[in-house]
Structure formats: structure tokens, C-alpha cells
Amino acid sequence: MAATQEEIVAGLADIVNEIAGIPVEDVQLDKSFTDDLDVDSLSMVEVVVAAEERFDVKIPDEDVKNLKTVGDATDYILKHQG
Amino acid sequence: MSKIRPSKGAPYARILGVGGYRPTRVVPNEVILETIDSSDEWIRSRSGIETRHWANDEETVAAMSIEASGKAIADAGISVEQIGGVIVSTVSHFKQTPAVATEIADKLGTDKAAAFDISAGCAGFGYGLTLAKGMIVEGSAEYVLVIGVERLSDLTDLEDRATAFLFGDGAGAVVVGPAQEPGIGPTVWGSEGDKSETIKQTVPWTDYRDGEVAKFPAITQEGQAVFRWAVFEMAKVAKEALEAAGLSPDDLDVFIPHQANERIIDSMVKTLKLPEHVTVARDVRTTGNTSAASIPLAMERLLATGEAKSGDTALVIGFGAGLVYAATVVTLP
Numbered sequence: 001m002a003a004t005q006e007e008i009v010a011g012l013a014d015i016v017n018e019i020a021g022i023p024v025e026d027v028q029l030d031k032s033f034t035d036d037l038d039v040d041s042l043s044m045v046e047v048v049v050a051a052e053e054r055f056d057v058k059i060p061d062e063d064v065k066n067l068k069t070v071g072d073a074t075d076y077i078l079k080h081q082g
Numbered sequence: 083m084s085k086i087r088p089s090k091g092a093p094y095a096r097i098l099g100v101g102g103y104r105p106t107r108v109v110p111n112e113v114i115l116e117t118i119d120s121s122d123e124w125i126r127s128r129s130g131i132e133t134r135h136w137a138n139d140e141e142t143v144a145a146m147s148i149e150a151s152g153k154a155i156a157d158a159g160i161s162v163e164q165i166g167g168v169i170v171s172t173v174s175h176f177k178q179t180p181a182v183a184t185e186i187a188d189k190l191g192t193d194k195a196a197a198f199d200i201s202a203g204c205a206g207f208g209y210g211l212t213l214a215k216g217m218i219v220e221g222s223a224e225y226v227l228v229i230g231v232e233r234l235s236d237l238t239d240l241e242d243r244a245t246a247f248l249f250g251d252g253a254g255a256v257v258v259g260p261a262q263e264p265g266i267g268p269t270v271w272g273s274e275g276d277k278s279e280t281i282k283q284t285v286p287w288t289d290y291r292d293g294e295v296a297k298f299p300a301i302t303q304e305g306q307a308v309f310r311w312a313v314f315e316m317a318k319v320a321k322e323a324l325e326a327a328g329l330s331p332d333d334l335d336v337f338i339p340h341q342a343n344e345r346i347i348d349s350m351v352k353t354l355k356l357p358e359h360v361t362v363a364r365d366v367r368t369t370g371n372t373s374a375a376s377i378p379l380a381m382e383r384l385l386a387t388g389e390a391k392s393g394d395t396a397l398v399i400g401f402g403a404g405l406v407y408a409a410t411v412v413t414l415p
Contacts, residue, residue, distance in 0.1 A: 040127070040128065041128075041305060041306055042128065042305070042306070042309050042345050042349075044306070045306050045309045045310045045313075046313075046349060048310075049310065049313075049314055061304070061306055061307040061310065064306055065306075
């Protein structure tokens with residue numbers, strides 16, 4: 001069953017916490033991965049791969065650069081999840 | 083039809099000796115920061131690299147190779163005349179004809195050893211090792227020298243903040259010879275030419291010659307795409323190599339991935355779920371990324387420092403421009 005927006009944000013929060021050690025409560029829709037959450041470009045790749053597995057979605061390299069905020073990633077997953 | 087007599091080789095092959103050469107000039111991040119807008123902290127956090135070595139005019143591809151090979155031959159305890167093959171993997175030898183392997187074979191004093199260069203980027207060591215094993219088991223050489231050597235400082239764009247800090251120079255060599263027990267496992271290797279744009283030389287030499295570009299060609303890469311492929315796809319290849327050798331992660335003593343970037347190494351170790359007891363090569367910190375030279379250089383250092391010992395079982399994996407990759411399990415010399 002497709003994940004809801006809330007479930008995706010919670011899932012991303014878990015992933016970002018695991019990879020970058022950011023408290024889950026800091027991961028909000030309007031937060032920028034690089035500027036607010038200290039997720040650098042390489043950690044972002046790890047976040048993306050973990051999100052692909054968790055939400056059964058493919059996020060190609062060329063789309064990763066457009067995922068600036070948690071909201072961008074959530075929308076992308078909502079739209080493309082299997 | 084006349085019957086052709088088959089060649090007769092050794093039952094198995096193994097690495098018998100290793101040697102390395104690092105150029106005398108040590109280049110700290112401060113020097114890199116003279117030409118790019120970055121910081122020591124940024125470079126360390128993105129790559130783990132603190133220093134690298136850059137070759138001077140005397141430290142040519144041949145000269146560095148000869149130094150490393152001399153050490154490998156001494157370590158193997160054989161005489162140079164016994165070497166029947168010299169395989170050199172490099173992408174940074176700027177005189178392509180004749181192959182630099184012939185000069186190295188001659189200056190080392192081999193007895194007309196078969197000598198040739200290969201181009202397989204950062205997977206070059208694994209490609210060379212696989213060829214050497216084949217030559218020994220097939221019987222066309224008893225001992226083969228496999229050399230990975232680079233002067234990547236010549237192919238570095240010092241104004242590119244994404245790559246200026248990455249590359250280093252050096253040579254690593256191993257002597258491969260006959261064995262009664264398998265010392266080199268099956269190789270899992272391949273190429274993905276559809277991803278050729280991911281890591282590449284900026285332009286062909288001829289574009290520079292013809293004045294179409296002002297800058298000398300350099301190596302460039304798409305960092306995020308390389309990172310994803312290197313960590314997640316290469317972890318699968320590493321697992322396959324381990325399975326092909328009939329081993330599990332618990333059987334490993336040492337993991338020597340291509341020293342591309344410490345972040346790739348960290349992430350690979352995590353993805354592979356390697357047990358705590360496995361020693362992981364992190365030579366990239368003080369040697370930078372030396373492409374084909376990185377695995378034998380890292381192997382030599384682990385043995386020299388005592389972090390690894392002769393007889394240890396090591397998983398080695400190289401991956402890079404092509405894209406190409408090669409992974410196998412070896413017994414350390």
C-alpha cells in the first residue's frame with residue numbers, strides 16, 4: 001500500500017537520523033537537506049538509496065539534485081512510489 | 083591435422099611479493115587550497131584525504147615502477163631473470179608508444195619478458211592480476227610482475243574544486259607466481275560502457291593539440307553518480323567475489339578497496355556489513371586516489387605497518403573510469 005505524506009516524512013526522518021545523526025523532530029517538510037540538516041552531497045546519495053528501498057521507488061541520479069528540501073523528496077516519493 | 087602440444091602451467095597462482103613507491107613530495111591540503119575556494123575541513127569531510135604525494139620530473143612512470151618492482155621482487159625472493167611477464171596498468175603515461183612496460187622490463191634486467199600496458203582505470207590492478215594468474219596457470223610465464231602506476235597530478239585540474247584534492251601519484255607492484263594452493267580467487271569483473279560519461283578525461287588530446295580547448299585535459303567525474311555506483315553496485319560485486327571464492331565475510335582478515343575516497347570506503351564497509359575483525363585499508367588519507375596504484379600501495383602499507391600479515395585473506399576490489407570493475411579474494415604475500 002502506498003505510503004501517506006506523513007509516513008514518508010517519518011520514514012525520511014528515520015533515514016536522515018540514521019545516516020547523518022540529525023534528531024528526527026528536526027526533519028520537517030520545509031527543511032533543506034544541505035542547509036538545515038547538514039546532509040552533504042554524498043550523504044544525500046545514501047539517503048536517496050535508503051528511501052528507494054523503504055518506499056519502493058526509483059530516484060535516478062539526475063533527479064537527486066532537484067530534491068532540495070524534505071518536502072521535495074516527499075512529493076517525489078508520493079508521485080513515484082510503486 | 084598436426085597435433086599441437088599444449089602449454090603446461092602451474093596448478094594455481096598467488097601473490098608472492100609486494101612493493102610500493104610514493105613520490106618524495108608530500109602535498110598537504112593547504113597547497114590545494116591555493117587554487118580552489120574550499121577548506122581543509124571540507125576536503126577531509128568529503129574525502130578523508132589529508133595529504134597526497136606528487137611526483138617530480140625524475141619520478142617518471144617508469145622510474146616509480148622500477149622502484150616499486152624492485153621491492154616486490156625482493157619481497158618475493160625470486161631473481162629478476164625468472165620474470166616472464168610485465169603488465170603495467172596506467173592512464174597517465176604520456177608516451178603511448180612503445181608501451182612503458184617494455185622499458186621497465188628492460189631496466190629491471192628481465193630476460194626479454196613479455197611486456198605490455200593495459201588501460202582499465204582504477205580497476206587496472208585487478209585486471210592485471212587476473213591476466214597474470216591466467217598466464218601462470220596457462221603456462222606462458224612462471225612469474226609475472228603486475229604494476230599499477232599513475233602520475234594523476236598531471237591529469238588534475240587544480241581549479242576544479244570537486245577533484246583538485248583527490249588525486250595523487252605513486253606506483254605499486256606485485257610479483258605473481260606459481261602455487262600449490264589457490265592464492266587468487268575467481269575474478270568478478272566487467273564493464274559498463276553506458277556510464278562512460280561518469281568518470282572521464284575532459285577532452286581528447288587532439289582537441290588540446292588543435293587549440294579547441296585552452297586547458298590541458300584532466301580527469302573529471304560526476305561525484306554523486308560515482309558515489310552511488312561505487313558504494314551500492316560495487317558492494318554487490320564484492321559480495322559476488324567473496325561467494326565465488328567460497329568464503330563468507332567472517333573468513334576475511336582484510337578488505338582493500340580501491341582508495342578512491344574514504345567516504346566510499348566507509349559506506350561500502352557498512353553496506354557489506356563486514357565484521358569488526360576485518361582490517362580495512364584507509365591509505366587514501368595520506369596517499370590520495372592513485373587509481374591503478376592504490377590497491378598494491380595500500381596492501382604494501384598494511385603489511386609494512388603490521389596491520390595485516392602474510393597469509394591473511396584479503397578481499398580486493400577496484401572500480402573506476404569505464405566504468406570498469408574487478409574484485410577477487412587473495413592470500414596476502
